[in-house]
Amino acid sequence: MKKFLTLCVACLTFLLCGCSSTELNLKKESKSLNTYTMDLTYNSDHTLVGKQKLCYTNKSDTNLKKLSFHLYAKAFSEGAVNKPVSTLNQSKAYPNGLDYGDIQITSALANGTTTEFIYSGTDNNILNVNLLSELEPYDAVTIELEYKVYVPNVNHRFGFGENTINMANFYPVVAVIENGEFVCDPYNYNGDPFYSDVANYNVSLTVPNSYTVASTGEQTKVTETDNTKTYSINAICVRDFAFVMSDKFQIATDSIDGVKVMYYYYNDAEFENNLKAGIDAVKTFNKLFGKYPYSTLSVVKANFVHGGMEYPNLVYISDEVEGADYTNVIIHETAHQWWYGVVGSNAFKHPWLDEGLTEYSTVLFYEENPDYGINTSDLIKNTNNSYVTFVDLYKEVLGKVDTSMNRALNEYDTEPEYVYMTYVKGMLLFDNLCELVGKNNFLSGLKEYYKTNALQNVTPSHFVAAMEKVCGMELKSYINSWVEGKVVIVAID
Numbered sequence: 001m002k003k004f005l006t007l008c009v010a011c012l013t014f015l016l017c018g019c020s021s022t023e024l025n026l027k028k029e030s031k032s033l034n035t036y037t038m039d040l041t042y043n044s045d046h047t048l049v050g051k052q053k054l055c056y057t058n059k060s061d062t063n064l065k066k067l068s069f070h071l072y073a074k075a076f077s078e079g080a081v082n083k084p085v086s087t088l089n090q091s092k093a094y095p096n097g098l099d100y101g102d103i104q105i106t107s108a109l110a111n112g113t114t115t116e117f118i119y120s121g122t123d124n125n126i127l128n129v130n131l132l133s134e135l136e137p138y139d140a141v142t143i144e145l146e147y148k149v150y151v152p153n154v155n156h157r158f159g160f161g162e163n164t165i166n167m168a169n170f171y172p173v174v175a176v177i178e179n180g181e182f183v184c185d186p187y188n189y190n191g192d193p194f195y196s197d198v199a200n201y202n203v204s205l206t207v208p209n210s211y212t213v214a215s216t217g218e219q220t221k222v223t224e225t226d227n228t229k230t231y232s233i234n235a236i237c238v239r240d241f242a243f244v245m246s247d248k249f250q251i252a253t254d255s256i257d258g259v260k261v262m263y264y265y266y267n268d269a270e271f272e273n274n275l276k277a278g279i280d281a282v283k284t285f286n287k288l289f290g291k292y293p294y295s296t297l298s299v300v301k302a303n304f305v306h307g308g309m310e311y312p313n314l315v316y317i318s319d320e321v322e323g324a325d326y327t328n329v330i331i332h333e334t335a336h337q338w339w340y341g342v343v344g345s346n347a348f349k350h351p352w353l354d355e356g357l358t359e360y361s362t363v364l365f366y367e368e369n370p371d372y373g374i375n376t377s378d379l380i381k382n383t384n385n386s387y388v389t390f391v392d393l394y395k396e397v398l399g400k401v402d403t404s405m406n407r408a409l410n411e412y413d414t415e416p417e418y419v420y421m422t423y424v425k426g427m428l429l430f431d432n433l434c435e436l437v438g439k440n441n442f443l444s445g446l447k448e449y450y451k452t453n454a455l456q457n458v459t460p461s462h463f464v465a466a467m468e469k470v471c472g473m474e475l476k477s478y479i480n481s482w483v484e485g486k487v488v489i490v491a492i493d
């Protein structure tokens with residue numbers, strides 16, 4: 001996500017396709033992944049009826065008795081404890097007053113047999129489906145779920161606004177397994193409280209025919225009736241599926257390095273420049289980090305309370321953002337396709353890892369693209385000094401300040417504290433590390449990190465390992481001193 005600050009502002013060559021083996025072969029990778037087959041119908045009363053079949057293989061070394069799914073939409077329900085927005089942003093998110101949504105599971109089958117399901121977690125945000133018999137390591141099970149989703153009137157990742165209907169984190173997504181346990185972190189209004197494995201998605205999405213849909217994956221077919229439009233969508237090796245729809249969308253399209261970039265917009269005289277920002281971002285990050293492995297990227301203008309949000313092959317850009325900030329959000333969210341999309345991490349537990357690196361990726365972008373008119377030395381200096389001002393102010397008001405970054409989303413006391421420690425200090429960490437090891441080493445480290453961990457979930461230790469391997473020096477203690485809040489940052493003149 002992109003939040004705005006309140007204070008400152010392969011060695012072989014595949015001859016047939018002409019690509020090198022350092023590029024990911026998604027078709028090959030997809031064969032070992034879980035697959036979601038979804039039949040979704042969006043109704044004009046802002047409900048969605050879903051039928052979903054998940055073919056799931058147990059890749060843990062533990063026998064499983066159940067599968068746990070996140071029901072992120074539960075955070076939007078009436079009376080939810082973990083609300084989707086802070087009090088500070090409530091009026092901006094709900095311009096027409098508070099409204100509520102929900103997801104209700106209506107049936108569950110395990111390998112074709114009706115099975116019980118129970119909710120757990122705060123706000124019933126976790127769905128547990130009984131497998132009827134134990135699932136041994138490397139065995140597979142098919143779980144079929146039927147559900148109804150109630151979409152709230154809210155300018156959020158999940159909700160409808162004046163111009164767009166934003167459908168992300170709306171379906172039951174299976175939780176990641178670590179050490180034999182499902183990772184079932186709660187929702188949080190700060191940051192992006194999401195964590196999932198890459199999987200394949202075959203989706204049939206029916207919507208009222210006045211709408212145009214932007215989505216994760218490739219839209220392979222659209223069929224129309226008098227009232228409806230049905231999109232057939234195929235996405236492989238992606239860690240989530242999302243779509244945005246609008247009856248106002250216009251689409252501008254261009255391509256770069258074999259990637260089709262689509263800009264979905266309304267009321268935008270600058271659409272050509274905004275499409276170009278998406279194109280330039282893909283081109284730059286392909287060169288700096290390694291190739292974007294997917295065939296499409298949709299940059300979508302949307303009613304969204306925060307600056308922007310990343311999903312696989314799809315980014316939201318808030319229509320409340322303007323000018324150079326709007327361009328910056330496009331670049332930030334596109335960088336997330338590398339740091340979140342391809343290299344995944346637990347964004348609830350280690351939010352600085354993807355947000356900090358994504359913020360620093362925008363600095364690298366501006367260095368590569370001077371025509372965007374951003375002086376990166378000034379950008380770093382201003383970011384540094386804004387951080388110092390924030391820390392001083394926080395100390396003055398509260399008497400103390402915690403500058404550690406190794407905190408989960410719900411361990412930050414306030415939204416500004418989260419934003420400063422994750423995005424701002426995150427950017428400074430990567431900039432200082434880049435200076436310490438040298439830019440060539442730093443960029444080689446990022447390439448290594450990307451290549452080694454593509455389609456996986458990482459922790460900060462994976463980043464350290466990639467950098468240490470390339471730089472040939474111990475960096476763990478340096479990075480830890482930043483993360484643990486031991487480094488004192490001083491103002492730059």
Ligand SMILES: [Zn+2]
Pocket residue numbers: 001002003332333336355358
């Ligand atoms: Zn972000």
